[in-house]
Amino acid sequence: MFQFDLIATSGPARAGRWTLPHGVVETPCFMPVGTQGSVRALSPRDLEAIGARIVLANTYHLFLRPGEETVAKLGGLHRFMGWPHPILTDSGGFQVFSLKSMRRVSEEGVEFRSHIDGSARFLSPERAVEVQWTLGSDVAMAFDHVIPGQSGREAARDAMERTGRWLGRCKARFQALESVRGLEVRGEGRRETTAPASGSRPLDGGPSPLTPDLSPLTSLTQSSLRRTLVPIIQGGTWPDLRRESAQRTLALGDWDALAIGGLSVGEPKAATWEMLESLGPILPAGQPRYLMGVGFPEDVVGAIARGVDLADCVAPTRMGRNGAAFTDDGPVNIRNARHRDDPGPLDPGCDCETCTTFSRGYLRHLFAAEELLGLRLLSLHNVRYLIRLSARARAAIVDGNFEGWSRDWLTRYQAKEQA
């Protein structure tokens, strides 16, 4: 479980296959984000139809609403979302550090106020791991200290070192939970004695009481499956801090994957790429590399070019709801009047429901008339675009021609913009 097979490389770009408890993910792979347990405007069937194989959910949001206990009572995150495939949960670190004035950071953790009702809440490395455990994601992320993209070196060092210390605490709590799961899987655990001190809930939910009508779905609650904790490399925009963070991380355990966080948070793009390039040589080849928060087409291709295997972002759905669509000829704003009478598809090269069913004229009408279907159709296309883009990159890597393919792709993608 969680084995990563490197299939091919083309320069630093990598094609691989990551085997998770709920399914296999071919990499490079774009992961759609279901912040609150729903990839906005899309259903699980939509996501399956467009080739999504793993989705994200956010610990911060689900911790506040509906609460991880409720998700567990409802059968765990897979059952909750109706998504029987792999799920990765972000730890909440990024969100709580984004709250700025509403939070107080200490070595113990982060006190913050809920953006929903202003209530005082607390997340620590241990709590973040417990919440994700209760949610039941396949991949839990370590609780990290994220700083703005323009932060100074001292702040970057502090946050990187704290992230390292917190990683040790995340790992300890995760291992404790894993050992209890192992006992339960072997029938040796007794729930009332093995529950961790911090929680009154059943350890990982177990199969919830389902009505007979939902019995086909109980397979979504696979509480006996192994999970993994993935560390996050920090270090701001300083290559040496990034490398130090990677080395500290690698020294702390034998991880199933490695994440690179704190990028795409306001720093210049050149700095993002420099960090990836400085990390590339020291990261082990045998584990997937996950660049957090990247999801514009040119950035996804740029990340793949620098060895990234996994990426996630809300961009495709957010852009879609704003009427912007990704195409090989650059972004299209469907609200533009020039699409009014256009009977052609949004993206002639795309195989999604939006592009094979509807005209640009109709899609523009949906946005002009504020019809909900428009939000969904452009979100669907944009996610499909990034999934297909990743698959096209993978094919080029396997062919040993990633550089040529990506240059051609980028030239066309940027042609209209520069014209």
Next chain:
Amino acid sequence: MFQFDLIATSGPARAGRWTLPHGVVETPCFMPVGTQGSVRALSPRDLEAIGARIVLANTYHLFLRPGEETVAKLGGLHRFMGWPHPILTDSGGFQVFSLKSMRRVSEEGVEFRSHIDGSARFLSPERAVEVQWTLGSDVAMAFDHVIPGQSGREAARDAMERTGRWLGRCKARFQALESVRGLEVRGEGRRETTAPASGSRPLDGGPSPLTPDLSPLTSLTQSSLRRTLVPIIQGGTWPDLRRESAQRTLALGDWDALAIGGLSVGEPKAATWEMLESLGPILPAGQPRYLMGVGFPEDVVGAIARGVDLADCVAPTRMGRNGAAFTDDGPVNIRNARHRDDPGPLDPGCDCETCTTFSRGYLRHLFAAEELLGLRLLSLHNVRYLIRLSARARAAIVDGNFEGWSRDWLTRYQAKEQA
């Protein structure tokens, strides 16, 4: 074409089959409403999956935005909506008469101000028919004079008589367009000489220039197919005026279907039923009867009980967006806190994607978190509920047991409400 076969009766309730150019509709049938060319929050695939066979669109809305010419340029209404099955368009009468202060009625037609941009617009019997012709719906509705449910007898008589006079004008314009279509189908028509004086557009669009990528969809543009015009019986809440309206209507032609309008507009429910009961004996058995604007479950069953074959309403989608779901045990408000930890389905008896995939707890979360998917999932279920309800009623009629079935259904549907 447009043949209606009466399969069975059970008291006044009827089971039939209506054959239209784009498909066969088994009756009783609930027709979802796509006001602006989209059944709100649902895709054509969703509608196919839940058994919808015919949908509505609104002439008033499409006339104002994007305009019937644009719809024609985009391949006609079927192609525009991505719906290759039957489509019925309302004439705009109901909408323009609902504008109250923003309209001026004369014998010629109705001048009104667009609710979108305040521009002065005009619809008449002739224009309403032309707009629907250009849109390309299978079933066009006559342009009628609709009055509020509490109107006095004189107003009801005036509106009924005007509706009758306007029906003659609608029919004349429709026949002129049909004869031109006949010439064109036989290859005898020349577009430049046969276009009606009022329009600069191609007569019915014809196949629009489609990109090669959309060629599989050109079958949606079936301009050579016959269409029909359906008259609307008015007369307020006066049985004798209703009967007079029906008789005037029947004297005016050999219609493919008959609609009953101006009900469900604020009158007491008993009055609605009285009108249907007074019309029942005088309406010909061989044509489907369409009750306009009815779509709450108890009203659909009540209408079927009184011989109605077709009904439409925005209720299932509007209610769904508000978090209200139809079930055999009465409406459920999914926002209610009691659903928070409920792992059971929204409606245990339902076979829709919503009920077979998600728990009540998850659906409540979607509404609490204001996720778009919630609007869609409850809309999907509610439309499915009415389609399934119509099919269950049909089965009971075929079994000769409609009265028993409907009594049992209503008892259960209202039990919790009365408890």
